[in-house]
Amino acid sequence: xxxxxxxxxxxxxxxxxxxxxxxxxxxxxxxxxxxxxxxxxxxxxxxxxxxxxxxxxxxxxxxxxxxxxxxxxxxxxxxxxxxxxxxxxxxxxxxxxxxxxxxxxxxxxxxxxxxxxxxxxxxxxxxxxxxxxxxxxxxxxxxxxxxxxxxxxxxxxxxxxxxxxxxxxxxxxxxxxxxxxxxxxxxxxxxxxxxxxxxxxxxxxxxxxxxxxxxxxxxxxxxxxxxxxxxxxxxxxxxxxxxxxxxxxxxxxxxxxxxxxxxxxxx
Amino acid sequence: xxxxxxxxxxxxxxxxxxxxxxxxxxxxxxxxxxxxxxxxxxxxxxxxxxxxxxxxxxxxxxxxxxxxxxxxxxxxxxxxxxxxxxxxxxxxxxxxxxxxxxxxxxxxxxxxxxxxxxxxxxxxxxxxxxxxxxxxxxxxxxxxxxxxxxxxxxxxxxxxxxxxxxxxxxxxxxxxxxxxxxxxxxxxxxxxxxxxxxxxxxxxxxxxxxxxxxxxxxxxxxxxxxxxxxxxxxxxxxxxxxxxxxxxxxxxxxxxxxxxxxxxxxxxxxxxxxxxxxxxxxxxxxxxxxxxxxxxxxxxxxxxxxxxxxxxxxxxxxx
Amino acid sequence: xxxxxxxxxxxxxxxxxxxxxxxxxxxxxxxxxxxxxxxxxxxxxxxxxxxxxxxxxxxxxxxxxxxxxxxxxxxxxxxxxxxxxxxxxxxxxxxxxxxxxxxxxxxxxxxxxxxxxxxxxxxxxxxxxxxxxxxxxxxxxxxxxxxxxxxxxxxxxxxxxxxxxxxxxxxxxxxxxxxxxxxxxxxxxxxxxxxxxxxxxxxxxxxxxxxxxxxxxxxxxxxxxxxxxxxxxxxxxxxxxxxxxxxxxxxxxxxxxxxxxxxxxxxxxxxxxxxxxxxxxxxxxxxxxxxxxxxxxxxxxxxx
Numbered sequence: 001x002x003x004x005x006x007x008x009x010x011x012x013x014x015x016x017x018x019x020x021x022x023x024x025x026x027x028x029x030x031x032x033x034x035x036x037x038x039x040x041x042x043x044x045x046x047x048x049x050x051x052x053x054x055x056x057x058x059x060x061x062x063x064x065x066x067x068x069x070x071x072x073x074x075x076x077x078x079x080x081x082x083x084x085x086x087x088x089x090x091x092x093x094x095x096x097x098x099x100x101x102x103x104x105x106x107x108x109x110x111x112x113x114x115x116x117x118x119x120x121x122x123x124x125x126x127x128x129x130x131x132x133x134x135x136x137x138x139x140x141x142x143x144x145x146x147x148x149x150x151x152x153x154x155x156x157x158x159x160x161x162x163x164x165x166x167x168x169x170x171x172x173x174x175x176x177x178x179x180x181x182x183x184x185x186x187x188x189x190x191x192x193x194x195x196x197x198x199x200x201x202x203x204x205x206x207x208x209x210x211x212x213x214x215x216x217x218x219x220x221x222x223x224x225x226x227x228x229x230x231x232x233x234x235x236x237x238x239x240x241x242x243x244x245x246x247x248x249x250x251x252x253x254x255x256x257x258x259x260x261x262x263x264x265x266x267x
Numbered sequence: 268x269x270x271x272x273x274x275x276x277x278x279x280x281x282x283x284x285x286x287x288x289x290x291x292x293x294x295x296x297x298x299x300x301x302x303x304x305x306x307x308x309x310x311x312x313x314x315x316x317x318x319x320x321x322x323x324x325x326x327x328x329x330x331x332x333x334x335x336x337x338x339x340x341x342x343x344x345x346x347x348x349x350x351x352x353x354x355x356x357x358x359x360x361x362x363x364x365x366x367x368x369x370x371x372x373x374x375x376x377x378x379x380x381x382x383x384x385x386x387x388x389x390x391x392x393x394x395x396x397x398x399x400x401x402x403x404x405x406x407x408x409x410x411x412x413x414x415x416x417x418x419x420x421x422x423x424x425x426x427x428x429x430x431x432x433x434x435x436x437x438x439x440x441x442x443x444x445x446x447x448x449x450x451x452x453x454x455x456x457x458x459x460x461x462x463x464x465x466x467x468x469x470x471x472x473x474x475x476x477x478x479x480x481x482x483x484x485x486x487x488x489x490x491x492x493x494x495x496x497x498x499x500x501x502x503x504x505x506x507x508x509x510x511x512x513x514x515x516x517x518x519x520x521x522x523x524x525x526x527x528x529x530x531x532x533x534x535x536x537x538x539x540x541x542x543x544x545x546x547x548x549x550x551x552x553x554x555x556x557x558x559x560x561x562x563x564x565x566x567x568x569x570x571x572x573x574x575x576x577x578x579x580x581x582x583x584x585x586x
Numbered sequence: 587x588x589x590x591x592x593x594x595x596x597x598x599x600x601x602x603x604x605x606x607x608x609x610x611x612x613x614x615x616x617x618x619x620x621x622x623x624x625x626x627x628x629x630x631x632x633x634x635x636x637x638x639x640x641x642x643x644x645x646x647x648x649x650x651x652x653x654x655x656x657x658x659x660x661x662x663x664x665x666x667x668x669x670x671x672x673x674x675x676x677x678x679x680x681x682x683x684x685x686x687x688x689x690x691x692x693x694x695x696x697x698x699x700x701x702x703x704x705x706x707x708x709x710x711x712x713x714x715x716x717x718x719x720x721x722x723x724x725x726x727x728x729x730x731x732x733x734x735x736x737x738x739x740x741x742x743x744x745x746x747x748x749x750x751x752x753x754x755x756x757x758x759x760x761x762x763x764x765x766x767x768x769x770x771x772x773x774x775x776x777x778x779x780x781x782x783x784x785x786x787x788x789x790x791x792x793x794x795x796x797x798x799x800x801x802x803x804x805x806x807x808x809x810x811x812x813x814x815x816x817x818x819x820x821x822x823x824x825x826x827x828x829x830x831x832x833x834x835x836x837x838x839x840x841x842x843x844x845x846x847x848x849x850x851x852x853x854x855x856x857x858x859x860x861x862x863x864x865x866x867x868x869x870x871x872x873x874x875x876x877x878x879x880x881x882x883x884x885x886x887x888x889x890x
Contacts, residue, residue: 481828522760
């Protein structure tokens with residue numbers, strides 16, 4: 001998050017780049033340079049700096065797409081579970097259909113559609129929001145199903161009926177009574193989902209349909225570096241890869257801790 | 268005596284230290300006798316029943332006392348041995364008839380299996396025996412219903428099947444924990460009549476655990492009233508109901524609405540039963556007792572003779 | 587002018603299997619008639635109780651009046667302004683995530699004047715400090731007091747009580763029943779009281795309706811109903827109540843159980859269990875007149 005301030009170099013400031021410094025191996029190897037702790041890439045960018053910037057983009061896309069999936073899924077799940085009937089049947093059939101496709105395929109599809117619709121130039125400008133939407137849209141089903149199930153249980157409970165007798169409107173009941181009582185499992189799913197979303201984004205970027213090399217995420221870095229793997233410059237791709245693994249594990253551990261911290265019964 | 272319980276205590280460790288759920292409970296049941304055990308939730312009545320049959324959920328455990336079945340100590344038997352006795356000598360009926368039966372087997376198979384496990388009978392004899400049991404508990408057309416699954420039966424009929432199953436190995440002791448609570452009044456009356464008849468005919472001892480004084484009045488000869496893990500009054504049902512000796516029993520009887528008695532208000536015991544973590548010093552009932560005096564705050568009363576009954580109350584201490 | 591009048595109200599529930607299964611297995615639609623042409627009135631300040639065994643439709647009637655279900659047929663006319671409801675399960679009827687203050691204040695959202703929550707807590711025998719606590723910090727009886735406080739906060743003209751003491755221990759039940767009686771005296775409340783417990787009903791009700799398989803079979807002032815019940819089902823129910831006085835009266839437990847409501851018996855739905863049933867009872871639904879729906883009563887065949 002703080003990479004713009006703490007990274008040794010701004011890798012996207014063309015003025016600071018020096019092509020003479022390209023392909024430097026990590027500092028502790030022969031020919032290494034102290035200024036490039038983990039080496040540099042084909043354009044003379046410091047790997048450590050690109051990783052820091054990339055991790056920030058990856059994490060940002062992960063968080064934003066999970067937030068989007070959560071809002072969409074929870075809303076639809078609440079409506080389906082509380083209103084029931086045809087609306088429920090419709091939402092859940094759509095969810096079933098979507099669930100039978102792998103998430104990555106759906107993200108690819110949405111991204112592809114956006115690319116065609118907006119043309120190459122404009123697509124580049126809004127690529128990150130498009131990624132967020134497509135990864136998020138691929139993930140809403142899980143939230144909707146969980147929330148629908150618990151909503152159907154909660155809506156039959158007497159405190160919800162009491163609120164109906166009092167005369168509160170359905171939307172108010174859903175927001176004030178049902179939502180706080182069904183959100184627990186959703187937060188648990190979300191913490192796991194952030195890691196999945198980061199990997200989905202990395203996969204998309206690795207496949208070349210994700211963020212462009214001008215604002216590389218970890219996935220883009222791995223793809224770009226992959227080209228140099230066989231010519232001996234392994235550090236360009238390996239370090240971003242390690243960073244991705246570390247990031248995913250940290251997010252999962254953070255999620256575990258958060259879940260325990262939020263559970264009043266364990267406190 | 269078929270069942271004799273002496274000084275039985277049940278404890279379980281918790282975050283707030285060791286809790287005593289059943290505290291120094293003693294009673295006995297004679298052949299053909301129905302002993303009612305009555306109390307409100309948390310009084311320890313079900314826990315007492317579970318301790319007798321050694322089905323306490325860990326970490327709960329018997330911490331003191333002894334349980335004798337037909338003179339033989341059973342509280343210190345090993346699990347394997349106890350399991351055999353439980354099937355052979357003790358029948359158990361729980362509140363929810365649906366969970367007491369295996370939904371995947373027909374009722375005939377379930378009863379037959381129990382018989383074959385415990386009695387030296389051939390397969391065809393076992394079937395005959397099972398049919399006669401079903402007839403005895405009042406299942407109409409038992410031959411036709413023999414190969415039905417539990418879900419084919421209504422709640423009342425299911426409880427009859429559970430009773431037949433509990434009787435299958437001809438047990439000497441029957442423990443019935445809230446056997447009528449899940450049933451409607453008209454069915455409840457049928458099951459009460461059945462239990463009463465079976466105890467008398469078979470000469471088994473019945474421990475009837477319930478919160479419903481009405482069921483006790485209809486079925487039992489003697490009753491033990493429990494409060495906060497202890498028996499506070501023990502005596503013939505008629506005496507306990509008509510002239511209760513412990514102030515808690517007085518309050519309990521007064522708080523039951525009665526048909527055909529015109530009353531504007533019920534007698535009310537203030538407060539609530541203490542939690543196991545906060546059982547008061549002295550008599551556990553003293554904070555709610557209208558008749559407490561100094562001694563009740565410091566000394567815990569044992570069961571003392573009071574009329575035809577015994578009550579754990581200092582009001583009955585001889586001067 | 588009655589506070590509430592229920593006029594020939596019925597309610598059906600569709601209990602069919604899902605559409606696809608129905609088509610594949612050639613099953614017909616299955617309709618459960620939970621409430622069948624029920625009529626009664628409640629006047630201001632009285633307590634009407636509905637009793638019956640499980641599945642008789644008494645709770646559905648309560649929910650119809652509370653507006654939780656819409657009637658399939660018939661009319662419900664309520665001339666008061668507001669009604670409130672108290673439920674059976676004290677563990678499910680309060681939102682576990684809300685503080686007591688918010689729970690009790692909720693019905694006041696719709697009132698012009700906001701009274702202090704503490705006033706209602708004190709009214710039901712709780713303390714003012716309890717407002718800041720959560721439901722799980724209370725016992726079952728105390729939670730039911732909170733439910734009552736919430737209902738009172740809505741300033742109801744009619745209070746619907748659906749088995750309000752069935753989940754409670756007897757000593758706690760006594761406290762709640764006494765509280766309800768006190769509140770009625772002080773505030774002039776009107777109760778519709780749903781219960782399966784005849785002894786509780788005899789204590790609290792002014793008039794009693796006995797329900798069987800969705801119909802009211804007898805409706806009478808409590809004193810009359812309990813001293814001289816007329817319908818054979820009412821007699822059976824009263825006879826089945828365990829005799830606490832141990833008078834040693836002989837009882838003949840009635841045979842049989844409540845039939846499957848999906849396929850109720852023809853004619854008078856009680857006829858398979860009724861020892862006074864005749865051929866007429868098997869085909870003709872008895873008309874409700876003079877407080878009872880029974881051919882035998884109408885024909886004067888019943889022993890008194």
